[in-house]
Amino acid sequence: MTTATYARRLRRAGFRIAVPVFALTLVLGGCGSDDSSQIGASSVGTVNDINPKDVSELQDGGNFRLALTSFPETFNSDHVDASSDVSDVVGWTLPGTVTANAAGELSVDHDYFTDIQLTGTEPQQVTYTINPKAVWSDGSPITWEDMRSQAQALSGKDVAYQVRGTDGFDRVEKVERGVDDRQAVVTFAKHYAEWQGMFNPFYPKASTESPTAFENWARNSLPLSAGPFVISSIDRAQQRITLNRNPKWWGNTPKLDSVTFAVLDYSARISALQNNELDAATVSGIDEISTAAGSPGLDVRRAPSPRFSHFTFNGAPGALLEDPQLRIAISKAIDRQGIANATQHGVVANPEPLNNHIYVKGQKGYQDNSAAVSYDPQAAAKMLDDLGWKLNGDVREKDGRKLELRDVMYQQDAWVQMAQIAQQNLAAIGVKLTIQPVPGNGLFKDVVDPGNFDIVQFTWSGGILPLGALPQIYAYDPNNRLSNKGRIGSPELNALIEETISELDPEKAIELANKADRMIFEEGFSLPIVQSPGAVAVRSTVANYGAFGLASSDLTKVGFVK
Numbered sequence: 001m002t003t004a005t006y007a008r009r010l011r012r013a014g015f016r017i018a019v020p021v022f023a024l025t026l027v028l029g030g031c032g033s034d035d036s037s038q039i040g041a042s043s044v045g046t047v048n049d050i051n052p053k054d055v056s057e058l059q060d061g062g063n064f065r066l067a068l069t070s071f072p073e074t075f076n077s078d079h080v081d082a083s084s085d086v087s088d089v090v091g092w093t094l095p096g097t098v099t100a101n102a103a104g105e106l107s108v109d110h111d112y113f114t115d116i117q118l119t120g121t122e123p124q125q126v127t128y129t130i131n132p133k134a135v136w137s138d139g140s141p142i143t144w145e146d147m148r149s150q151a152q153a154l155s156g157k158d159v160a161y162q163v164r165g166t167d168g169f170d171r172v173e174k175v176e177r178g179v180d181d182r183q184a185v186v187t188f189a190k191h192y193a194e195w196q197g198m199f200n201p202f203y204p205k206a207s208t209e210s211p212t213a214f215e216n217w218a219r220n221s222l223p224l225s226a227g228p229f230v231i232s233s234i235d236r237a238q239q240r241i242t243l244n245r246n247p248k249w250w251g252n253t254p255k256l257d258s259v260t261f262a263v264l265d266y267s268a269r270i271s272a273l274q275n276n277e278l279d280a281a282t283v284s285g286i287d288e289i290s291t292a293a294g295s296p297g298l299d300v301r302r303a304p305s306p307r308f309s310h311f312t313f314n315g316a317p318g319a320l321l322e323d324p325q326l327r328i329a330i331s332k333a334i335d336r337q338g339i340a341n342a343t344q345h346g347v348v349a350n351p352e353p354l355n356n357h358i359y360v361k362g363q364k365g366y367q368d369n370s371a372a373v374s375y376d377p378q379a380a381a382k383m384l385d386d387l388g389w390k391l392n393g394d395v396r397e398k399d400g401r402k403l404e405l406r407d408v409m410y411q412q413d414a415w416v417q418m419a420q421i422a423q424q425n426l427a428a429i430g431v432k433l434t435i436q437p438v439p440g441n442g443l444f445k446d447v448v449d450p451g452n453f454d455i456v457q458f459t460w461s462g463g464i465l466p467l468g469a470l471p472q473i474y475a476y477d478p479n480n481r482l483s484n485k486g487r488i489g490s491p492e493l494n495a496l497i498e499e500t501i502s503e504l505d506p507e508k509a510i511e512l513a514n515k516a517d518r519m520i521f522e523e524g525f526s527l528p529i530v531q532s533p534g535a536v537a538v539r540s541t542v543a544n545y546g547a548f549g550l551a552s553s554d555l556t557k558v559g560f561v562k
Contacts, residue, residue, distance in 0.1 A: 048102045048551045049301035049536075053543035058559035061257040064542070065279045067264040067272070069410070070440030071239050075231075076218040077201060078154060080162045080482070081445050084461050087201075089261055092243055092555055093225035094201035095134065095142065102303075104363075104464040104550040106196055111251045112142070112226075118195070121504065123173070124188040126195055132182055133250040136204055136224045144184035148175035149205035151186065153214055156480055160211035165472030165482050168192040168501070191502040193509045197465040202226075228254045228556050239263035255559030263440075266412050273298055273537055280538045280545065286346030292537035303549030304348075305534040306360045306462045311407075311422070311455050312526040315488035320405065320454055324488075327524025329383035330405075331373035333429050334422045340530050342421060343414075347533050354528040357474065357520050358466050358513050361531060365466075365510040369518040373527060381429040389430075396430040404432040408447055409457035411437035418529070419457065448485055456485060459532075464550050467513055470497045474520050488525045 068088065073081040077090050095112040108116050115129040134142040153161050154169035173189035188195075204224045207217045217223065222231050228249050233242040243259040264272060270288060272278040274295050283292045283300060293300045311334070313321045321327050336353035344351035352361070359366035389396040389403050396403040407422070409415035416437055423433040433455075438447055448456050462469055472482050475497045476489020496519060500512035520526075536547045544557040 048303045048547060048549040050546040050548060050551075050553070051299070051301065051538070051543045053561060055252075055255060055557055055559070057561055058255045058543055058557075059562050060255060062255070062560045063258045063260055064256050064545075064558060065260050065262070065277065067269060067278055067281060068239075068241075068261050069263070069266075070443070071236065071263050072241075073442075073445050074219050075222040076203070076207060076214065078150075078163055078165075078203065079214065079218075080164045080449065082164055083444060089231070089241055089243075090201060090222060090225070091227075092229045092259060093222060093227040093231060093246075094203065095226050096200040096202060097128070097198070098196055098200070099552040099554075100464055100550060102549055102551040106464075112202070116196075119185075120187075121191075124191050124195070124504070126186045126188075127178060128184045128186065128199075129178070130182040130184070131250075134226065135248055135250065136226050137230050137246055137248050138224060139248055141181065142202075142204075142226060143181040144175065144177050145181070146202070146205045147184040147186070147199060149208045150199065150203055151175045153208035156482075158211065159480050161208075161214050162211075163214075163482065165468065167468050167472070168195060168198050170471070171501075191504050193501050193503050193506075194465040194467050197463070197468055228252075229256075229259060232258075252556045254556045266414075270537075273539075276539075279542055280536060282532075283535050283537045289347065289535050295537075297540050298537050299540050299546075301536045301538055301546035303534045303547035303551075304360075304362065305532045305547070305549060306363065306464065306466070307459055307532040307534075308354050308360060308462075309418070309457065309459050309529040310526050311457055311529065312486045313488065313524060314451055314454050314456070315486050315524070316451050317487075319451070319487075320401070320403075321524075323387065324522075324524045325383060326387055326389075327488075328372060328522075329380045329387065330426065330431065331524055331527050332376050332383070333380035333431065334425050334527060335375050336527065336529055337375065338425075339418055339421050343418065343530055344533060347535065351530070354531045356514075356517055357526065357528055358469060358517050360462070363464075363466070365513060367514055369514055370521055370528075372518070372521045373524070377425070377429055384429065384431075391430045394427070394430065395432045402432070403430065404434060405454040406434050406436050407455040407457065408436045408438055408443075408453040410443055411439050415457050451487065467501055467509060470500060470513065470516060474516070474525060486525060488523060490519075490523060493519050493523065 068085045070085055072086045075086060075090055076082060077086045096109055097113055097116055098106045099109045100106050112131055112134050113128055114131050117127050119125050119127045130142055136142060151169050151172050154163050154166055155172060156166040156170040171188050171190045171192045173187045176185045178185045206224055208214055221234055228246055229243040230246045232244040239262060241261040245254055269281045270291060273281055283289045289300055292298050313327045315322055340351040340353045355368035355370040356366055384396055389398045407419050409419060416435055419435045426433045473484055475494050476484050496516045500509055500516055503509040503512055534547045538546045541560045543559055543561050
């Protein structure tokens with residue numbers, strides 16, 4: 001049986017900069033099946049599938065059970081050590097600024113802010129008015145000082161703060177008190193196109209007031225929060241985290257009593273669903289979707305999500321793939337359409353590879369910018385010859401060095417099977433690919449972030465405000481790499497990214513983003529594979545939860561039908 005993760009869509013996950021996801025949400029398997037009844041859409045759209053119910057139809061109470069890929073390295077989702085598992089947990093417990101409907105249209109999250117307005121453009125200025133009822137879990141008020149502290153910490157100006165991304169805070173000139181402590185006025189030194197995505201999630205100043213606090217305050221727990229739930233128990237021995245209702249919560253009372261996250265091996269997830277040990281998990285591949293759809297008490301819900309798998313290359317100085325032309329040659333030898341066919345046959349209509357690093361199919365702005373890496377093994381072989389990588393037996397060599405690449409990924413059959421397709425492709429042109437699965441715990445901190453790979457496979461989870469990924473992932477500063485895992489970039493690309501995220505005209509910003517995306521392909525930064533079809537197996541009794549697509553979820557409304 002094939003396996004996959006559940007792409008948990010949190011209240012504000014669509015507004016965060018991209019987060020790395022260990023597990024593959026698109027699973028190889030079922031290629032011999034023609035069960036067309038299980039085929040879904042391949043592009044994000046204007047719908048979600050969450051079994052919507054009025055809260056009057058739901059039980060009061062209940063424990064909602066979800067799985068994690070690995071135990072969080074930190075509960076600070078802005079830290080470089082954070083992964084999607086961190087965001088999955090803290091998304092239930094922390095404030096944010098905006099929510100979105102199924103069409104991706106934004107509105108202010110009134111649980112936390114009564115108003116958020118762009119109140120100036122020269123200079124750009126945004127005024128945040130905090131809900132007067134909003135308090136941290138110790139009862140202290142949420143104030144403008146929390147916003148000022150977070151903005152300073154995430155600005156990137158002090159590299160002692162090991163941030164995952166600056167998310168526009170590097171462009172903030174100052175954060176000032178407004179009419180009272182419940183209002184913050186943010187003034188920008190430079191325009192920032194996606195200002196609506198800032199402060200998602202929003203942390204208390206205790207977590208950001210110094211580099212030491214940023215590193216340690218939420219390292220092993222989340223001492224202070226302000227969502228409908230709070231972390232009540234962390235059991236590292238059992239690899240389990242429990243949330244309970246926040247007694248200081250001022251909004252609508254959650255229907256659930258508790259939420260339990262447990263680290264669970266992927267091979268056990270479908271069985272856990274069938275045995276009533278989990279309440280939701282992603283399913284992919286026709287075999288897994290059909291198995292879930294045919295299991296009593298489970299429904300398969302569908303809404304493609306802004307999430308995609310990829311191969312990222314290590315282009316650091318001295319690395320085997322330092323030469324961008326070598327990375328292009330490797331890219332051109334990998335049959336992405338073949339991988340798409342294998343991963344999504346019987347799952348989506350007309351499987352296709354993703355041809356953009358910024359936008360996903362169906363999202364405004366999406367276009368094919370991948371000409372530089374189009375599949376052409378003959379051209380790839382010629383490029384290698386021209387670069388001096390000559391065949392010596394089955395493997396090419398240059399200056400006594402063999403063209404042998406280590407491909408690192410989370411230890412999951414789906415990733416390994418995808419790598420095996422690339423391995424066969426590359427062997428055909430004299431490149432040896434060694435597949436190196438690694439357990440989820442410590443994968444990024446101990447392997448990927450130190451650069452101990454030639455190629456790494458994982459998933460980027462983005463959102464409806466995707467431009468924040470440009471400076472976070474694709475810009476490069478060797479002194480502050482943020483989430484640039486491959487250490488690849490150029491001053492020219494940095495300048496174009498700067499121009500893109502400074503553009504307040506959305507149409508012009510899209511045009512510039514696609515220009516940047518073409519440059520990202522041309523430098524051989526990474527190779528997008530496919531986006532998530534967003535099929536989710538959910539217990540039939542669960543309401544207001546499932547495949548969210550572009551929409552936010554109201555976690556106070558998640559529950560079990562009476």
